[in-house]
Amino acid sequence: MANVQYYDVILKPVVTEKTMELMGDKKYTFLVHPEATKSQIKEAVEKMFDGTKVAKVNTMNCEGKKKRVRGTFKYGKTAATKKAIVQLTEDSKDIEIFQGL
Template sequence: MANIQYYDVILKPVVTEKTMALMADKKYTFLVHPEANKTQIKEAVEKMFPGTKVAGVNTINMDGKNKRVRGTMTFGKTAKTKKAIVQLTEESAEIEIFQGL
């Protein structure tokens, strides 16, 4: 496994209708490094967003989608991704990047 630093773990937030509804329960969804584990994700969230305490982390490995080049019979796949749903504790501060969305 590669040596992953905490700032390399979280790639970007996932903003959809479903994830915005989960924010009411203090659950935030991020795209994360495919080789990151739950403890690395927890440490990264607590270091990157001061005042947050993570109660739990759920991860989802998503396969790449099948794609075809237009006009030819060439097939390929998009890259595999990994999502993490982070549950914060009740006394934890909220994550600011989601404010005003």
């Protein structure tokens, strides 16, 4: 992944009931660039959110779903995505974008 800046790594946060429960344990879920590595994700979170220290990063590649094209018997796929669950250290500050949720 050449010439990708830290602000290109994290695309958007994932907000679901399950991820909201994980926030109590200081685990935050983000959609990330499909070619991003764990070290790049760690660096991006620490630079984008002041006062955060990342303990570990878990990633998962989500395959695109099979979709039928309307009116025909042809099939296509939605885009593949990559999710990252970021565990912060105990002395780290919380991420502010999730405070009001």
